[in-house]
Amino acid sequence: xxxxxxxMASRVGxxxxxxxxAGPSPAKLARPRQVSALQRRELSYAPExxxxxxxxxxxxxxxxxxxxxRQGKDRPVLVVGRHSRTLFGLMLSSQDRQGERHWLAxxxxxxxxxxxxxxxxxxxxxxxREDGIRRxxxxxxxxxxxxVGQALRAGYGWR
Numbered sequence: 001x002x003x004x005x006x007x008m009a010s011r012v013g014x015x016x017x018x019x020x021x022a023g024p025s026p027a028k029l030a031r032p033r034q035v036s037a038l039q040r041r042e043l044s045y046a047p048e049x050x051x052x053x054x055x056x057x058x059x060x061x062x063x064x065x066x067x068x069x070r071q072g073k074d075r076p077v078l079v080v081g082r083h084s085r086t087l088f089g090l091m092l093s094s095q096d097r098q099g100e101r102h103w104l105a106x107x108x109x110x111x112x113x114x115x116x117x118x119x120x121x122x123x124x125x126x127x128x129r130e131d132g133i134r135r136x137x138x139x140x141x142x143x144x145x146x147x148v149g150q151a152l153r154a155g156y157g158w159r
Contacts, residue, residue, distance in 0.1 A: 041080075041081050041088060041125075041158055041159070042081060042158070042159045043055070043080055043081055043149045043152065043153075043158055043159070044056075044080075044081055044082070045142060045145050045146075045149075047139040047140075049136060049139065051136070052130065053079050053087055053128075053130060053133045053136065054079060054082075055079050055080055055081055055082060056079065056139060056140055056142075056145050057078075057079050057136055057137070057138070057139055057140070058076050058077065058078050058079070058092065058109065058111040058136075058137040058138050058139075058140055059076070059077055059079060059089070059133045059134070059135065059136050059137055060074055060075065060076055060077070060111075060133070060134040060135050060136075060137055061074065061075075061077055061089075061126075061128055061132050061133050061134055062074055062132065062134070063075045063077065063091050063126060066124075074134060075091055075092065075093075076091070076092040076111045076112070076118070076137050077089035077090065077091050077092065077126060077128070078090045078091075078092060078120055078140060078145075078148065080125075080148065080149075080152070085129065085130050086127055086128070086129065086130075087127070087128045087129075087130060087133075088125055088126070088127060088128075089125070089126045089128055090120050090121055090122065090124070090125065090126070090148070091120070091121050091124065091126060092106065092111070092118045092119065092120050092121075093118065093119050093121065094112060094114075094116040094117070094118055094119075095119075096117075096119075097119035097121075098119075100119075102121060102122050102123035102124075103119045103120070103121055103122070104119060104120050104122055104147065104148060104151050105117065105118075105119055106118045106119060106120050106140070106144055106148075107144070109138055109140065110137065110138035111137030111138040120148055122148075122151055122152060122155065122156065123156070
């Protein structure tokens with residue numbers, strides 16, 4: 001249909017604009033920021049499996065690669081706070097990060113189908129729009145969330 005309209009428009013000299021994209025590109029959905037840029041953010045724990053991403057939940061969203069922000073992948077992210085409709089999250093990895101600086105072991109959880117142990121990265125905060133969340137993964141239990149909070153308070157100045 002669009003081709004037919006363009007063909008007709010070219011005959012009468014009109015220009016048919018190309019359709020707009022459906023929304024922001026995936027790379028714009030989750031933007032990494034260093035924790036220092038977001039210091040003094042307040043942590044909150046308020047999970048509610050209601051279809052909206054809440055602090056304390058692990059959700060899936062597009063996360064750009066650090067070395068090439070135009071590329072990335074869908075991955076689990078721990079939501080640690082929110083301001084209006086902007087969420088703050090920390091990415092998870094199932095790759096063994098034992099002993100690596102800025103990574104904290106979480107152990108296995110419902111967010112990973114294979115229930116592999118996961119680590120959370122503390123020095124890269126993602127700001128996400130709520131409409132960029134692909135799906136809810138699981139609620140992180142309060143004890144593990146508190147461990148993440150302690151690490152952010154002790155090492156990065158969070159409240």
